[in-house]
Amino acid sequence: xxxxxxxxxxxxxxxxxxxxxxxxxxxxxxxxxxxxxxxxxxxxxxxxxxxxxxxxxxxxxxxxxxxxxxxxxxxxxxxxxxxxxxxxxxxxxxxxxxxxxxxxxxxxxxxxxxxxxxxxxxxxxxxxxxxxxxxxxxxxxxxxxxxxxxxxxxxxxxxxxxxxxxxxxxxxxxxxxxxxxxxxxxxxxxxxxxxxxxxxxx
Amino acid sequence: xxxxxxxxxxxxxxxxxxxxxxxxxxxxxxxxxxxxxxxxxxxxxxxxxxxxxxxxxxxxxxxxxxxxxxxxxxxxxxxxxxxxxxxxxxxxxxxxxxxxxxxxxxxxxxxxxxxxxxxxxxxxxxxxxxxxxxxxxxxxxxxxxxxxxxxxxxxxxxxxxxxxxxxxxxxxxxxxxxxxxxxxxxxxxxxxxxxxxxxxxxxxxxxxxxxxxxxxxxxxxxxxxxxxxxxxxxxxxxxxxxxxxxxxxxxxxxxxxxxxxxxxxxxxxxxxxxxxxxxxxxxxxxxxxxxxxxxxxxxxxxxxxxxxxxxxxxxxxxxxxxxxxxxxxxxxxxxxxxxxxxxxxxxxxxxxxxxxxxxxxxxxxxxxxxxxxxxxxxxxxxxxxxxxxxxxxxxxxxxxxxxxxxxxxxxxxxxxxxxxxxxxxxxxxxxxxxxxxxxxxxxxxxxxxxxxxxxxxxxxxxxxxxxxxxxxxxxxxxxxxxxxxxxxxxxxxxxxxxxxxxxxxxxxxxxxxxxxxxxxxxxxxxxxxxxxxxxxxxxxxxxxxxxxxxxxxxx
Amino acid sequence: xxxxxxxxxxxxxxxxxxxxxxxxxxxxxxxxxxxxxxxxxxxxxxx
Numbered sequence: 001x002x003x004x005x006x007x008x009x010x011x012x013x014x015x016x017x018x019x020x021x022x023x024x025x026x027x028x029x030x031x032x033x034x035x036x037x038x039x040x041x042x043x044x045x046x047x048x049x050x051x052x053x054x055x056x057x058x059x060x061x062x063x064x065x066x067x068x069x070x071x072x073x074x075x076x077x078x079x080x081x082x083x084x085x086x087x088x089x090x091x092x093x094x095x096x097x098x099x100x101x102x103x104x105x106x107x108x109x110x111x112x113x114x115x116x117x118x119x120x121x122x123x124x125x126x127x128x129x130x131x132x133x134x135x136x137x138x139x140x141x142x143x144x145x146x147x148x149x150x151x152x153x154x155x156x157x158x159x160x161x162x163x164x165x166x167x168x169x170x171x172x173x174x175x176x177x178x179x180x181x182x183x184x185x186x187x188x189x190x191x192x193x194x195x196x197x198x199x200x201x202x
Numbered sequence: 203x204x205x206x207x208x209x210x211x212x213x214x215x216x217x218x219x220x221x222x223x224x225x226x227x228x229x230x231x232x233x234x235x236x237x238x239x240x241x242x243x244x245x246x247x248x249x250x251x252x253x254x255x256x257x258x259x260x261x262x263x264x265x266x267x268x269x270x271x272x273x274x275x276x277x278x279x280x281x282x283x284x285x286x287x288x289x290x291x292x293x294x295x296x297x298x299x300x301x302x303x304x305x306x307x308x309x310x311x312x313x314x315x316x317x318x319x320x321x322x323x324x325x326x327x328x329x330x331x332x333x334x335x336x337x338x339x340x341x342x343x344x345x346x347x348x349x350x351x352x353x354x355x356x357x358x359x360x361x362x363x364x365x366x367x368x369x370x371x372x373x374x375x376x377x378x379x380x381x382x383x384x385x386x387x388x389x390x391x392x393x394x395x396x397x398x399x400x401x402x403x404x405x406x407x408x409x410x411x412x413x414x415x416x417x418x419x420x421x422x423x424x425x426x427x428x429x430x431x432x433x434x435x436x437x438x439x440x441x442x443x444x445x446x447x448x449x450x451x452x453x454x455x456x457x458x459x460x461x462x463x464x465x466x467x468x469x470x471x472x473x474x475x476x477x478x479x480x481x482x483x484x485x486x487x488x489x490x491x492x493x494x495x496x497x498x499x500x501x502x503x504x505x506x507x508x509x510x511x512x513x514x515x516x517x518x519x520x521x522x523x524x525x526x527x528x529x530x531x532x533x534x535x536x537x538x539x540x541x542x543x544x545x546x547x548x549x550x551x552x553x554x555x556x557x558x559x560x561x562x563x564x565x566x567x568x569x570x571x572x573x574x575x576x577x578x579x580x581x582x583x584x585x586x587x588x589x590x591x592x593x594x595x596x597x598x599x600x601x602x603x604x605x606x607x608x609x610x611x612x613x614x615x616x617x618x619x620x621x622x623x624x625x626x627x628x629x630x631x632x633x634x635x636x637x638x639x640x641x642x643x644x645x646x647x648x649x650x651x652x653x654x655x656x657x658x659x660x661x662x663x664x665x666x667x668x669x670x671x672x673x674x675x676x677x678x679x680x681x682x683x684x685x686x687x688x689x690x691x692x693x694x695x696x697x698x699x700x701x702x703x704x705x706x707x708x709x710x711x712x713x714x715x716x717x718x719x720x721x722x723x724x725x726x727x728x729x730x731x732x733x734x735x736x737x738x739x740x741x742x743x744x745x746x747x748x749x750x751x752x753x754x755x756x757x
Numbered sequence: 758x759x760x761x762x763x764x765x766x767x768x769x770x771x772x773x774x775x776x777x778x779x780x781x782x783x784x785x786x787x788x789x790x791x792x793x794x795x796x797x798x799x800x801x802x803x804x
Contacts, residue, residue: 078618079635080610081471098523098582107621108633112712119629126595126603126632133594137587141523146561148272148483150514155453160488160499160506161277167507168275173514176269180449183226186279190209190303192310194496195359196386202225665784675782685767685796696767700794702784717768717792 010041012135013069014128015060017051017076019106026110028121032075035125039132043067051076052085060086061093070095071135075103075128096140103131151176158186203246205237207314211304213322214314219249219258224312233258273483273510276467277503278453280444280489283338283346291334291440296411297323298418299438301337302356309363319367321437323416328436329370332420333357334406335377339443348464350443351493354381357441358394365397373399374433376406376422384495402431409438444493451666457484460612460667462706466492472622477506480611480669480705482519485509524565524582524637530555532577539569539578542640544671566670567641571680583636585643592650595632600654601730604631604718607642609674612663612704619708627715630722631659638662640673640680647684647698651733656725657697657718664702674702691736697725763799768792 014036018024029047036045044067048056051074063069072095074086079102087097105124113120150173154165157179165177183189191201206212209223218238219231239246240260250258282303285293292299298321300308311317321328335357339350354377361373373394380401382391395401408421412434420433446465454461458481460468467490470478477485485506488499513519526548528539533555540550547562548569570580579585596603608614614635620627636642639662650658660681662674678700685695699721701714762777766787773788785795 078614078621080615080618081474104618104633107618109629111621111624112626113629114624114626116629123629123632129594129597130591130632130634133590134587137584137590138582141581143520143523144525144560145518145520147518148513148516149270150517151269151271152273152275152510152514153269153271154275154277154487156277156279156488156490158277158279158488158499159496160279160503161275163500163503164275164277164487164507164510167504168511168514171507171511173511176271181222182232183222183228185223185225185227187282188496189223189225190211190306192306192313193359193363195355196384196390198359198362665782672782681794682797695796696794698794699767699792702793721768 010071010136011043011067011069012039012041012071012073012132013060013063013067014039014042014045014073014075014132015051015056015063016045016047016128017056017074017105018047018049019076019110020050023076023105023110023124026114026117026120027105027124028117029124031121032105032124032128036073036075036128036132039129041071041136042132043069052082057085057089060089064090064093064095070099071138072100073103073128073131073135074100075105075124075131077106078102078104078108098141099135099138101131101135101138103127150174153178156186157181157184159188161186203237203239205234209307210314211301211307213304213307231257233260235260273485273513274457275485275487275503275506275510276453276457276459276479276490277487277506278447278449278490280493281447283350283442283445285337285440285442288337288344290409291337291406291438292409292411292418293440296409296416296418296438297321298328298411298416298436299409299440301440301442302333302353302360303442305360305439309360309367319364321416326436327368329368330372330374330433330435330437331364332406332418332433332435332438333360333373333375333441334438335375335380335441336405337440337442338445340378346443346445346464348443348466348493349381351381352495353441353443355384355387355390355495357439358382358387358390360439361394361399362390362397365394365399374435375399375401376404376420377401378403378405384497402426444489447490450490455666457481458667458669458671459484460663460669460705462492466490468704468706477502477509483510483513521561522565522582524580525560525563526558526565526567526569527579527581528556528558529577529579532575534575534577536574538572538574542568542572542673542676544568544673564670566638566673567636568638568670568673568676571641571643571646572676580641583641585645588634588636588641588646589649591634592646592655593653595634596650596653596655601656601725601727602630602722603655604657604659604715604722605650605655606631606633606659606661606715606718607639607646608633608635608703609639609641609662609669610635610637611669612667613639613661613701613711615705616703616707616711619706620711621708623708625708625712627712628719630719631715638668638670638673638677640670640676642677642680644680644684644687645739648687648737648739651688651693651697652737654730654734656730657699657722659699659701659714659718661701661703661714664704667704688733688737691733693733693736694725694729696721697729697733762797765796765798766790766792767794767796772798 016033033047090100091097154177165175203218204215207216218234307313364371404425406422410419487503487506537550540548550556567580570578668674688695759776765772769790771789
């Protein structure tokens, strides 16, 4: 398949993370960085030791300013962990947070293919290419804000539920505690003495 | 009218009108309507006669109360294991074999015997008492591989209570490992031993009752000495484990929560978000998340309250900008999107353009994949973006790769779990993330085959775990249609696979990836070339990046 | 009302029949290999 036509306005930066040896121990991060530079609209590709640490994030911000990047790809770990981190990072550099895309080179690659450097590196390149392909089509998005009703529901009136409800109420929040039995107390109310202090349960 | 008293573990009785226990909150009488004769006032009605305040109303009915809330803490606790099924210890056959919960009532001053510890069989005080650990815990054979966390220390406590009340008592504990890892636990364990409790490493192989005196003959292999021992005991206490509460399935369905393989609730991240549910605004406290003792339950409750409080204090929540948008111009007013939306977030009337209620849209993308006319844009997960990803992945040597679509909440997270657990599998798969498997349109799958993918896997949440209520039912229907379509085009339908992988199933994720790789190796170059040709989109009036074959009209 | 329906596992090829209640909506897995790639052979694509 031929790549999408190059759009002169697109300026993608790719940041490949070693994650110490977590990724670099298995994936040839240098080769992945070099490959990223060949992808359409990629203006710069940078390799970091720890992209999520301050120096790594600063490098992203610096590159955004220096190269006038308008799309960012972070090739590091799972977006389920650090997507909020890097969205915040590009936001601080003046980019809309939705112009950042991640490639998961750690949980989905280096950690599961430790014996296959070649295979893992090829896979990492594809994951970066995939993220760049998406990044080129990303658009800025505005998040909607929805008010939160200032009341909490606690389901279950055992020791955990009672404690949570009291804590919330002490903090000034209205709380509704629901319990299926006729009394709160749960299983703990049926115990005699409790460890480690041998005091009564009730 | 008397009934077994549930609070006293059935060791004493109560009436049909009763206070659950002296310290109950609220401390008022309740009617057990199942057994109350006053249901029919001609039969009884005595309590109504004597109640001066006229507080008794036999006709009182359940009432539904509606409350709008901004945060929910799930603290639904646990069920205690019922050892009836595991009858080798004789729980159902021998009077003097009791559970640790029954022990609590028998030793309690507020219990049925006012704290006089006696045998249920003959009301005699037992002197030789055995405790069996791990009854319903750490036992994969009965589907309970987990450690229940609390039973070791509970038994240590019981032995200390007995030694304190009755200095002549002889306690023996049968165990696999004593887990005394908490603050001051080891000290308690040592005190128990100093008080004369004997700890025998090994679980009893056989328990028999001497029918003349109700004593119990326990045979156990002491795995420390390697010797078979026989003990005559007056009483045997089964230290029963705990399990997820039966109500958990109902609550997790209502709140779209996931479970770990042992059936307890799955947290958002095992280390970094231990009290958050994957569903925003929902938090966990106590046992329902995992077995834990009172102190840990209280700690977790505090953490959950703090997390919930932060949300309530903020007073607002931002919705990720991944919601659905409908292009009114190209919308054909067919209403398919409204039908597939699990949230009822799309308003549509016959003959009218469909409208998305953004605040109600959760962003699953089921509508976007179902729309045949390209009129729906899923923000941040557009058709064009996803197709571009497929093409980029398959740009070089597609034959060597397995195309995997994985939903964010379960399958992709299951892949993360495989990573965190370092479970290895072949490096041939290429995973693409969508929020829900229902976002994966027919065209995305067909496009993967068109650009040379030998195998395509669509993976999502298990039925019970679908993060978008039941959006993944759309996935099933779509895959069924695709199998038909592939077959019609002369493409081996087995090249498209479907799997449900939960966020906890790293093992299954790795296993599936291995299977996909095996399957990939069966696909020939000719097959790939044929599919690339046979699945080419038929030209339409307006060729768009997202070309839809016309055949698959939704039901 | 229940009908007898035919299913085929797209992973191992195992074909089997099962009583299906009207409107039934449950997760399917192959009784032989546990795969979830279960093709509904009759009425496939419709509910």
